[in-house]
Amino acid sequence: MINWGILGAGKIAGALVLGIREAGGGRVAAVGSRSIERAGTFAGRFEIPAAYGSYEDLLADDDIDAIYVATRNDLHYQNTLDAIAAGKAVLCEKPFALNSGQAAEMVAAARSAGVFLMEAMWMRFIPAIVELRELVSGGAIGEIRTVAADFGFRANAGAGHRLVEPSLGGGALLDLGVYPISLAMLLLGEPESIAASASIGASGVDEQVAVSMTFPGGAISSAYATFMADSPTEAHVVGTEGRVWVHPRFHNPERLDVIGADGAVREIDLPIGGSGYRFEVAEVHRALLAGETESPMRTLDDSLAVMRVLDAVRDQVGVRYPGE
Numbered sequence: 613m614i615n616w617g618i619l620g621a622g623k624i625a626g627a628l629v630l631g632i633r634e635a636g637g638g639r640v641a642a643v644g645s646r647s648i649e650r651a652g653t654f655a656g657r658f659e660i661p662a663a664y665g666s667y668e669d670l671l672a673d674d675d676i677d678a679i680y681v682a683t684r685n686d687l688h689y690q691n692t693l694d695a696i697a698a699g700k701a702v703l704c705e706k707p708f709a710l711n712s713g714q715a716a717e718m719v720a721a722a723r724s725a726g727v728f729l730m731e732a733m734w735m736r737f738i739p740a741i742v743e744l745r746e747l748v749s750g751g752a753i754g755e756i757r758t759v760a761a762d763f764g765f766r767a768n769a770g771a772g773h774r775l776v777e778p779s780l781g782g783g784a785l786l787d788l789g790v791y792p793i794s795l796a797m798l799l800l801g802e803p804e805s806i807a808a809s810a811s812i813g814a815s816g817v818d819e820q821v822a823v824s825m826t827f828p829g830g831a832i833s834s835a836y837a838t839f840m841a842d843s844p845t846e847a848h849v850v851g852t853e854g855r856v857w858v859h860p861r862f863h864n865p866e867r868l869d870v871i872g873a874d875g876a877v878r879e880i881d882l883p884i885g886g887s888g889y890r891f892e893v894a895e896v897h898r899a900l901l902a903g904e905t906e907s908p909m910r911t912l913d914d915s916l917a918v919m920r921v922l923d924a925v926r927d928q929v930g931v932r933y934p935g936e
């Protein structure tokens with residue numbers, strides 16, 4: 613049984629608690645928050661046995677095996693380094709870090725300490741995405757030429773909200789764009805070139821961003837992410853012998869349509885049937901029990917490669933976070 617500690621008692625943390633429960637093989641043993649009141653409320657709501665009023669106290673709990681870093685984007689780096697230093701396995705929310713420099717330090721720390729670390733890129737572990745990867749690598753639609761995906765919703769985030777605040781790692785790219793970019797790279801590998809454009813909001817971060825990439829062998833991808841409108845949030849993988857429509861929302865889809873060159877449609881239904889977060893948690897459990905320090909499904913090199921792309925995009929559109 614893996615004992616989890618939840619670091620940060622926010623919105624996504626609650627969703628992960630349910631995922632951990634449904635994954636089997638683990639339990640949420642404690643939650644840590646900057647505020648003991650918030651930790652207590654969260655623990656009461658989810659029936660968690662221990663509540664700590666600081667992240668340090670949570671990390672000092674010897675009964676905890678794995679830490680789920682559920683804090684804001686700007687804190688993933690330090691929270692992850694601290695958890696690694698405490699000898700804990702770490703599942704860290706996306707975006708993995710603010711930039712590739714931070715991510716490289718996190719990866720180096722985990723590797724040198726010999727502890728497990730994984731970015732919580734839950735999309736990778738959703739059954740329909742696992743199936744998509746297998747279909748595509750098995751040649752079901754020939755050679756992939758194009759991957760197109762979008763992720764957008766109307767955020768109505770006021771000034772200072774973490775989604776738009778530069779000091780908190782705000783912007784559509786890091787919060788939403790990380791998904792379509794990760795999908796393209798899951799299917800096509802590392803890009804050879806990147807071209808980006810963005811609408812920059814009053815706070816100085818990207819409210820919308822569009823990213824085109826080219827890959828070795830000539831495949832291309834296009835992605836956009838927006839906080840300004842509800843977009844379809846679907847993906848299309850186009851090959852020389854057909855295409856796959858990944859139904860909305862493509863980062864946790866339940867249906868794929870495989871459309872052959874002759875137009876015939878094969879529908880593949882893979883219902884999630886519960887928390888979509890349980891699949892990534894199950895992978896952490898599997899890896900920990902096997903004594904692995906990385907998941908072969910979402911390697912640390914994968915996360916680093918995506919962070920390098922996010923850096924390049926921000927460089928092109930002129931989004932810098934304080935201190936960079």
Ligand SMILES: NC(=O)c1ccc[n+]([C@@H]2O[C@H](COP(=O)([O-])OP(=O)(O)OC[C@H]3O[C@@H](n4cnc5c(N)ncnc54)[C@H](OP(=O)(O)O)[C@@H]3O)[C@@H](O)[C@H]2O)c1
Binds near residue numbers: 622
């Ligand atoms: N995988 C997904 O589907 C998904 C969905 C949404 C978000 N996320 C990611 O999850 C992370 C958290 O997002 P969220 O929506 O859960 O945000 P949230 O509700 O605002 O929670 C973030 C947490 O960060 C902690 N925090 C530490 N220092 C803080 C400070 N100075 N001000 C405010 N909060 C501080 C807080 O925990 P305490 O106050 O308890 O210490 C807070 O609860 C983000 O990185 C986001 O990208 C992932």
